[in-house]
Amino acid sequence: MNGETILPYLIIVPLFGAFSMPIISLAGRKAREAWAVIISGITLLVGSAVFHSVYENGPMLYTLGAKSPFGKANFPVRIVWEVDLLSALMVLMVTLVAFLAVLYSLGYMKHDTGLDKYYTLILILELGMLGIAITGDLFNFYVFLEIMSIASYALVAFRNDTWEGIEAGIKYMFVGSIASSLVLLGIALLYGQYGTLTMGYLAVKIAQNPTVVAKVALAFFIAGLLFKSGASPVHMWLADAHPAAPSSISAMLSGLVIKIGGVYALARILFSIYGSSVNMKTVGWVIIIFACITLIVGNAMAVIQTDMKRLLAYSSVGQIGYILLGIGIGLAAYGSRTGDIALAGAIYHTFNHALMKALLFLIAGAVIHELGTRNLNELSGLAKTMPKTTFAFLIGAAAIVGLPPLNGFASKWLIYESSAMFNPILATIAVIGTAFCTAAYVRVLYTFFGKPSEKVMNARDPDATMLWPMIILALAIIVMGLFPWQISDKVMIPVAKALENQLGYIATLMGGA
Amino acid sequence: MLGYWDALYFVFVFIIGLILAYLLDKWAKRSGMGTRETGDGTKIFISGEDPDRIIPGFEHLEGNYTGRNVMWGLTYALKNFFAVLRRDHTGLLTDYASYLVITTAFVLGVLLIWG
Amino acid sequence: MIQFQFIVAFLMIALGIYAFLAKRNLLKLVLALNIIDSGIHLLLISLGYRMELNEVPTAPIYTGYETLKSPMVGPLPQALVLTSIVIGVCVLSLAVALTINAYRHYGTLDVRALRRLRG
Numbered sequence: 001m002n003g004e005t006i007l008p009y010l011i012i013v014p015l016f017g018a019f020s021m022p023i024i025s026l027a028g029r030k031a032r033e034a035w036a037v038i039i040s041g042i043t044l045l046v047g048s049a050v051f052h053s054v055y056e057n058g059p060m061l062y063t064l065g066a067k068s069p070f071g072k073a074n075f076p077v078r079i080v081w082e083v084d085l086l087s088a089l090m091v092l093m094v095t096l097v098a099f100l101a102v103l104y105s106l107g108y109m110k111h112d113t114g115l116d117k118y119y120t121l122i123l124i125l126e127l128g129m130l131g132i133a134i135t136g137d138l139f140n141f142y143v144f145l146e147i148m149s150i151a152s153y154a155l156v157a158f159r160n161d162t163w164e165g166i167e168a169g170i171k172y173m174f175v176g177s178i179a180s181s182l183v184l185l186g187i188a189l190l191y192g193q194y195g196t197l198t199m200g201y202l203a204v205k206i207a208q209n210p211t212v213v214a215k216v217a218l219a220f221f222i223a224g225l226l227f228k229s230g231a232s233p234v235h236m237w238l239a240d241a242h243p244a245a246p247s248s249i250s251a252m253l254s255g256l257v258i259k260i261g262g263v264y265a266l267a268r269i270l271f272s273i274y275g276s277s278v279n280m281k282t283v284g285w286v287i288i289i290f291a292c293i294t295l296i297v298g299n300a301m302a303v304i305q306t307d308m309k310r311l312l313a314y315s316s317v318g319q320i321g322y323i324l325l326g327i328g329i330g331l332a333a334y335g336s337r338t339g340d341i342a343l344a345g346a347i348y349h350t351f352n353h354a355l356m357k358a359l360l361f362l363i364a365g366a367v368i369h370e371l372g373t374r375n376l377n378e379l380s381g382l383a384k385t386m387p388k389t390t391f392a393f394l395i396g397a398a399a400i401v402g403l404p405p406l407n408g409f410a411s412k413w414l415i416y417e418s419s420a421m422f423n424p425i426l427a428t429i430a431v432i433g434t435a436f437c438t439a440a441y442v443r444v445l446y447t448f449f450g451k452p453s454e455k456v457m458n459a460r461d462p463d464a465t466m467l468w469p470m471i472i473l474a475l476a477i478i479v480m481g482l483f484p485w486q487i488s489d490k491v492m493i494p495v496a497k498a499l500e501n502q503l504g505y506i507a508t509l510m511g512g513a
Numbered sequence: 514m515l516g517y518w519d520a521l522y523f524v525f526v527f528i529i530g531l532i533l534a535y536l537l538d539k540w541a542k543r544s545g546m547g548t549r550e551t552g553d554g555t556k557i558f559i560s561g562e563d564p565d566r567i568i569p570g571f572e573h574l575e576g577n578y579t580g581r582n583v584m585w586g587l588t589y590a591l592k593n594f595f596a597v598l599r600r601d602h603t604g605l606l607t608d609y610a611s612y613l614v615i616t617t618a619f620v621l622g623v624l625l626i627w628g
Numbered sequence: 629m630i631q632f633q634f635i636v637a638f639l640m641i642a643l644g645i646y647a648f649l650a651k652r653n654l655l656k657l658v659l660a661l662n663i664i665d666s667g668i669h670l671l672l673i674s675l676g677y678r679m680e681l682n683e684v685p686t687a688p689i690y691t692g693y694e695t696l697k698s699p700m701v702g703p704l705p706q707a708l709v710l711t712s713i714v715i716g717v718c719v720l721s722l723a724v725a726l727t728i729n730a731y732r733h734y735g736t737l738d739v740r741a742l743r744r745l746r747g
Contacts, residue, residue, distance in 0.1 A: 143715070167742050171604075175610050182617060219624045226620075290616075303595075443584055602747050
């Protein structure tokens, strides 16, 4: 199948699904749920087709507006979407986890009201993330970033009858808007200096004439996107917002939003737009410093939490630290083998962590659904009454700590290895972070396998729509863990190469015109 | 050996670890005084949490191994570090924004000087 | 010639950030967000306004472009600002809705009261 013809459906399908949702839901609950599952299922199919096409045929370009890159009177009126291998991988990740989250919501949100708005927002959230992944235009990127952010602000505050959702929503939203404004300010500065917003063309212009304005804009991008990805010291909204959302949304926020809207966008701007026009060593070390703070603070805060979802949220912060460490080393050691491996490890860990953290948040949701509490002190002995859920948690926890037969090991290993080759102190910090991470998850596992308290005796494994997404994610983790180096060589190293290849990105833009 | 890992090595290490654990257990049993076979020694004891003792006011937690204190050694050893972290997470919206501004200023300064 | 609009734009951004950090009332924070946004919009619009050959530029209308004598302002920033204003209204309405809900739950608009989630 020709990739370029199906690419627009990646946006059209969820957009149509989202805005037809209120009409469809007039036909009742069943129709609404079926519609949500069908739409996200079709999006998953389109996403897989796009990934397959890009993997086979190389990057694709889709233009809205003028086909020529020079346009009328030297002024191109157009927006480009440019999908390289990294974007395609992110598209696959988003559509997969979003589909499972929608499936899970059928059972999990059964007792809530306002569900037509909920499904509309969840599809808009997916749409925003897909848009960020495929766009090749900076302002288009900003629009999709805001679509994604506004949908997630609204979803964090979805349960507006609780003070927790409202407080978390306000904290997330107010500071998040400032971060978005910083990104917009950076875009405005770049436009003023270079007069274009197409990423590939901007890369050419910056390489020809690197100015101070470009550096200032880069600083605004880095700060805004570090906030969106939840790096320390601007991670505090994450620990408030992610636990307050409904669990299916927490899975999407922790698994996808902080990666697409934060890490992916950061990597795209750093590698594809700026590339070697700025001093990559400095930028790399800036990212590395934030990564080290992040992975220590995030994992350490996870150890002392008593709230299960808050623990998982802090653990997300810690894992973002590993991903940023990989990207930072990939920048600082650009072009060397160490850099390739670090970048491949970062991308691999992005994908793995999306699966693992989605699984863990879905399990937390199942526990809340059955017991109505997420305080770890009241959950002891869950293994007796919820064996399947506990087993899935065991898989997820082992994977996130990085035990060998599971997928988390391979990606963490690549990051440790490259950081040890780059600078042994960084590897030490990374291992200390993992020690804290292990401590946090051992506490939860001890609680689950302890002596059953009376509260948990009435609990049982959730019903099929909630159980199956968890089983699929656990199976994916195990299967990916069985072929770590095959995946790394076949997918992750080429993806890292595609991201590093700035000239290829520009050539796709010019050649596809 | 970049990017090299073989599952077999881990199986070997795991088996060696099992053997070591077994030998340690044997040795401990032989040199122990027999207190682990009778009386209080047989109870599982996690960092000061006695499952049979009822603490006034905490009856609802009676007999639960909550895992609360599993990492007691770690949290106690690093209690100053954790206290600093806890104090920093004020939960105040203004502080969140200040950190964002400080981060921006830091990145901007670094990029302008060394970029 | 001093370009006043750039100075005003950056002043507005700085003012907004100062207000966000210094003020305690949630509604004032919402206003601060909007002032920051407006500053950026002003910056973008000013960037598109280019005086060429001392001629005042006209509106960017492509039809009949060839016969036009005077230069046009950049069409792109105008499109960007229109989109950005729509996004800003979206953010504003959601922020005000959340503020109303916060008042219902906390009985106050003081941002210092919103710190039950911490640690």
